[in-house]
Amino acid sequence: MALQVLAVDDSRTIREMLTSCLTSAGCEVVVAQDGVEGLERLSGAQPDVVITDINMPRMNGFEFISAVRSGEQNRHVPILVLTTESADDLKHRARSAGATGWIVKPFDELKLISAIRRVAT
Amino acid sequence: MADRNEIRDTFFLECEELLEALDDGLREIDGLISTENQDPETVNAVFRAVHSIKGGAGAFGLEDLVEFAHGFETALDFLRSGKLVANAEMLRVFYRANDRLLDLVGAARDGEILDPAESSDVLAALETMTAEITKDMPSDTPISFEPMSLDFDFEAVVTADAPGDHTNYRIRLTPKTALYIHGNDPAHVIRALRDLGQVRVAIDPTTIPSFKDCTAGQTHITWDMNFETEEPEHVLFEVFDFVESDCVLQIEPVDAAPDAIQLASSAQDLEKEPPAEPVNPDDSAAVSLSLVPPAAKPASSVAAPKRATVRVDLERVDRLINVVGELVINQAMLAQCAENAGITSRDVFATGLEEFKQLSREIQESVMAIRAQPVKSLFQRMARIVREASASTGKSVRLVTEGEATEVDKTVVEKLADPLTHMVRNAVDHGLELTVPRQATGKPETGTVTLSAAHRSGRVIIEISDDGQGIDRDKVRQIAFEKDLIPEGAELTDSEIDNLLFLPGFSTADQVSNLSGRGVGMDVVKSAIHTLGGRVSISSVPGQGSTFTISLPLTLAVLEGMVVDVAGETMVIPLSAILETLRPGHDAVHTLGTGDQVVSIRGTIVPIVDLAAAFGLRSAETYDAARVLLLVETEGNQICALVVDRIFDQRQVVIKGLEDNYGHVAGVVAATILGDGQIALIVDPDTVFENLQPIQIAPERLYASEG
Amino acid sequence: MHLKGDKMVIELSGPQHIQNKEFVAFRTAEQDFCVDIMTIREIRSWTRITSLPHAPAFVLGVINLRGSVVPIVDFSARLGLPALEHEARNVIIIAVINHRIVGLLVESVSDIIGVDPETIQATPDVASDTTRNFVAGIITIGDRLVRQIDLENFIPDTDSRM
Numbered sequence: 001m002a003l004q005v006l007a008v009d010d011s012r013t014i015r016e017m018l019t020s021c022l023t024s025a026g027c028e029v030v031v032a033q034d035g036v037e038g039l040e041r042l043s044g045a046q047p048d049v050v051i052t053d054i055n056m057p058r059m060n061g062f063e064f065i066s067a068v069r070s071g072e073q074n075r076h077v078p079i080l081v082l083t084t085e086s087a088d089d090l091k092h093r094a095r096s097a098g099a100t101g102w103i104v105k106p107f108d109e110l111k112l113i114s115a116i117r118r119v120a121t
Numbered sequence: 122m123a124d125r126n127e128i129r130d131t132f133f134l135e136c137e138e139l140l141e142a143l144d145d146g147l148r149e150i151d152g153l154i155s156t157e158n159q160d161p162e163t164v165n166a167v168f169r170a171v172h173s174i175k176g177g178a179g180a181f182g183l184e185d186l187v188e189f190a191h192g193f194e195t196a197l198d199f200l201r202s203g204k205l206v207a208n209a210e211m212l213r214v215f216y217r218a219n220d221r222l223l224d225l226v227g228a229a230r231d232g233e234i235l236d237p238a239e240s241s242d243v244l245a246a247l248e249t250m251t252a253e254i255t256k257d258m259p260s261d262t263p264i265s266f267e268p269m270s271l272d273f274d275f276e277a278v279v280t281a282d283a284p285g286d287h288t289n290y291r292i293r294l295t296p297k298t299a300l301y302i303h304g305n306d307p308a309h310v311i312r313a314l315r316d317l318g319q320v321r322v323a324i325d326p327t328t329i330p331s332f333k334d335c336t337a338g339q340t341h342i343t344w345d346m347n348f349e350t351e352e353p354e355h356v357l358f359e360v361f362d363f364v365e366s367d368c369v370l371q372i373e374p375v376d377a378a379p380d381a382i383q384l385a386s387s388a389q390d391l392e393k394e395p396p397a398e399p400v401n402p403d404d405s406a407a408v409s410l411s412l413v414p415p416a417a418k419p420a421s422s423v424a425a426p427k428r429a430t431v432r433v434d435l436e437r438v439d440r441l442i443n444v445v446g447e448l449v450i451n452q453a454m455l456a457q458c459a460e461n462a463g464i465t466s467r468d469v470f471a472t473g474l475e476e477f478k479q480l481s482r483e484i485q486e487s488v489m490a491i492r493a494q495p496v497k498s499l500f501q502r503m504a505r506i507v508r509e510a511s512a513s514t515g516k517s518v519r520l521v522t523e524g525e526a527t528e529v530d531k532t533v534v535e536k537l538a539d540p541l542t543h544m545v546r547n548a549v550d551h552g553l554e555l556t557v558p559r560q561a562t563g564k565p566e567t568g569t570v571t572l573s574a575a576h577r578s579g580r581v582i583i584e585i586s587d588d589g590q591g592i593d594r595d596k597v598r599q600i601a602f603e604k605d606l607i608p609e610g611a612e613l614t615d616s617e618i619d620n621l622l623f624l625p626g627f628s629t630a631d632q633v634s635n636l637s638g639r640g641v642g643m644d645v646v647k648s649a650i651h652t653l654g655g656r657v658s659i660s661s662v663p664g665q666g667s668t669f670t671i672s673l674p675l676t677l678a679v680l681e682g683m684v685v686d687v688a689g690e691t692m693v694i695p696l697s698a699i700l701e702t703l704r705p706g707h708d709a710v711h712t713l714g715t716g717d718q719v720v721s722i723r724g725t726i727v728p729i730v731d732l733a734a735a736f737g738l739r740s741a742e743t744y745d746a747a748r749v750l751l752l753v754e755t756e757g758n759q760i761c762a763l764v765v766d767r768i769f770d771q772r773q774v775v776i777k778g779l780e781d782n783y784g785h786v787a788g789v790v791a792a793t794i795l796g797d798g799q800i801a802l803i804v805d806p807d808t809v810f811e812n813l814q815p816i817q818i819a820p821e822r823l824y825a826s827e828g
Numbered sequence: 829m830h831l832k833g834d835k836m837v838i839e840l841s842g843p844q845h846i847q848n849k850e851f852v853a854f855r856t857a858e859q860d861f862c863v864d865i866m867t868i869r870e871i872r873s874w875t876r877i878t879s880l881p882h883a884p885a886f887v888l889g890v891i892n893l894r895g896s897v898v899p900i901v902d903f904s905a906r907l908g909l910p911a912l913e914h915e916a917r918n919v920i921i922i923a924v925i926n927h928r929i930v931g932l933l934v935e936s937v938s939d940i941i942g943v944d945p946e947t948i949q950a951t952p953d954v955a956s957d958t959t960r961n962f963v964a965g966i967i968t969i970g971d972r973l974v975r976q977i978d979l980e981n982f983i984p985d986t987d988s989r990m
Binding site for chain 2: 010011013016017020056057069075076077078079082092095098099100101105106107117118120
């Protein structure tokens with residue numbers, strides 16, 4: 001069965017890139033443009049992996065991850081954080097919030113898939 | 122991967138929005154400087170805009186853009202974190218960076234390369250801003266998260282790294298509970314290792330406590346692995362990237378063959394192993410951020426959720442508009458057929474036709490609305506022009522915008538950019554005084570240029586006004602005379618003098634400044650607006666400032682017009698130009714000297730223009746009371762009476778350009794197709810009038826309101 | 829082939845002979861002319877023309893061609909020959925010149941001729957300026973002499989008014 005991925009990013013460009021990459025790798029992709037929408041998408045769904053940006057309006061990535069981890073349904077879902085550069089600061093904050101791993105932007109298809117492979121069951 | 126070009130298009134489209142948000146945000150921050158109390162969400166939005174541009178640019182390898190955005194973002198981050206406090210000087214740099222970012226995005230989109238000098242200058246300015254802060258900061262930013270429990274033996278591993286060589290590692294991994302909380306799993310690590318080489322795994326049974334000592338939600342298993350790979354070391358470390366802070370990890374290269382290492386138990390089936398251990402939800406020690414349930418978290422900004430949009434190729438929209446235009450013409454043809462066939466309005470067929478007409482109109486309006494765009498982006502571009510003009514003239518200028526949400530046809534917005542740029546530059550360059558004379562007259566030191574847009578009676582009115590010195594009419598007159606534009610001693614009203622500015626070859630600048638003196642005069646501005654079916658007028662009060670008013674049609678596709686008969690030719694006169702229709706008695710019409718006629722309307726003398734003669738359809742005839750006069754107002758607030766033979770109808774007509782296959786025709790704005798399939802020309806009262814009368818006897822405005 | 833009648837519209841198909849270049853031959857002012865078939869979009873019967881003010885004498889006006897406003901040029905007048913007497917049997921050749929659609933009013937369309945480009949003769953030097961400007965070459969078919977017109981030069985200024 002195809003891996004189901006929820007991609008949360010406020011940038012339409014990145015959302016389209018993620019969708020394009022992941023779809024061509026055979027994943028099913030659902031997108032959301034911020035944390036609030038991400039949580040909406042998660043309610044009633046159980047994706048295999050969640051990918052989220054950090055800097056987003058309304059609810060940022062840290063808040064989003066914390067909310068997912070404190071919920072019931074998807075608290076164990078692997079969450080990958082998109083960071084622009086390998087900023088350790090961000091990685092660790094994301095980790096503290098409950099992120100599983102990260103993807104450093106700019107990403108290519110291989111990088112993305114390998115990151116997902118490393119967390120998806 | 123799907124179409125990369127499409128995503129690239131999305132990126133640039135998104136950049137436009139982000140740049141708009143950036144500009145908005147900067148202006149908002151600018152407005153709050155004096156209060157020293159910035160809205161964090163605004164600052165965040167500004168930061169995010171630049172950050173997102175950087176992110177997308179990185180994806181497309183636009184290095185210049187990434188580098189610049191990074192520098193800009195860094196400075197904005199300081200503002201966001203409160204390490205910097207916004208001030209006027211900082212905002213100037215930010216605006217400059219904003220402008221540069223806009224240029225870089227444009228250049229990236231068009232595949233151009235910009236001179237890097239400006240980027241370096243701006244980056245240097247941004248750096249200067251942050252350098253003060255950074256030097257006082259400890260080099261290690263304190264980070265508030267759990268300490269890393271890495272147990273690498275770096276000394277040991279650095280040595281073994283020859284490509285192609287098989288290296289054996291002994292890996293011991295003891296997960297902490299957080300590892301599972303974070304959605305990781307040793308199985309993932311093992312699987313990743315298996316992708317890189319040979320791995321054998323065993324659980325160290327000595328680390329497992331007896332059942333009674335097990336705690337729910339705690340992890341007790343330690344994994345021993347033997348790993349053989351050709352991959353370089355850093356690839357191996359990458360595998361542990363995600364888990365290293367959530368486990369105790371030992372990696373050491375071993376010389377011995379894998380077999381030599383005694384594993385405590387045999388290798389296990391990796392796919393089914395290990396089961397995720399139960400985690401107590403209250404055991405949230407590893408989560409340092411406070412956990413707020415989503416429902417309790419109010420949206421931090423009041424921004425309304427974005428309405429769903431669909432992106433459509435403009436060509437498709439235009440095709441639709443064209444077809445709907447045909448539909449409207451077709452409907453008119455049908456209506457005419459019905460009329461010719463003697464069908465009365467009581468007939469069911471006529472009722473149906475009337476409904477069809479309403480529906481066609483509705484479809485047309487809805488389709489036009491697709492092309493409508495707020496003038497905001499246009500106004501934002503003007504903000505930049507004002508900044509540049511202000512910098513180069515040394516005048517302190519504030520731009521006030523009103524009615525940014527007013528929507529106009531996309532083409533109008535695009536084509537208005539050049540004329541508006543020129544007028545805004547003019548307002549700063551010529552309109553506003555220098556600081557000293559301003560102070561002398563008791564005006565605020567900072568001059569104000571106001572840009573406003575509004576819908577008024579089916580048209581869009583855009584005003585550019587300044588609170589400067591107003592038009593120096595004596596000087597304008599003098600120049601016009603020197604340039605042979607008016608005869609000596611010509612008696613001109615104030616409004617006529619003001620309108621001299623629109624004559625070709627007029628420039629009031631004492632010396633051609635590098636701003637306005639770009640080879641364009643107000644005549645070019647006027648004709649540019651004219652081709653959009655618009656008009657521009659000017660009003661000025663000495664010492665108080667000038668206002669340029671542009672009146673534009675909402676759409677370039679349809680026009681409300683009066684269908685008339687001109688010597689057997691059917692023509693359309695735009696309703697927006699018509700003040701009144703009248704059929705005066707003979708005693709109101711007077712002949713002046715050589716046969717020019719005027720009509721006296723409520724005490725004012727108005728020249729009569731025979732449209733048929735103006736278009737060469739017949740030689741000028743004296744006014745015949747059987748004909749009708751259309752009182753029209755031209756751009757310069759001048760009024761004249763156009764003679765037509767008959768008025769047929771008043772209706773909305775679809776505009777068909779003559780330019781595509783032919784060219785511009787004096788006195789004609791465009792053409793339309795009538796119900797019978799024939800083409801009718803749409804008259805341009807302004808140019809008809811101009812061609813006949815270079816300088817007219819100008820009555821003051823007769824009426825305050827437009828017809 | 830002569831076109832007569834009110835509603836006759838003939839859509840022309842593409843070239844049928846590979847080596848030969850095809851031309852649409854027509855007659856006006858008692859002379860034979862032809863133009864490259866690739867520049868011709870269709871041939872229409874006479875229709876009422878809306879005149880344009882301030883236009884050169886050879887521009888008769890504009891017609892509605894399925895929603896487009898298309899200018900009509902009197903072919904003879906453009907060449908400096910006597911203008912055509914407007915009659916219902918005249919035809920309009922719709923051509924595309926430099927991305928613009930233009931109608932040429934001519935007396936009648938004769939036929940489509942296939943010509944080996946090698947056999948087209950150059951316009952003799954004796955010809956007047958007007959002739960040399962428009963007549964790109966001469967094709968002889970039996971005793972018929974057909975002037976090949978280059979439409980590129982036919983419409984003077986491509987940017988503004990004619």
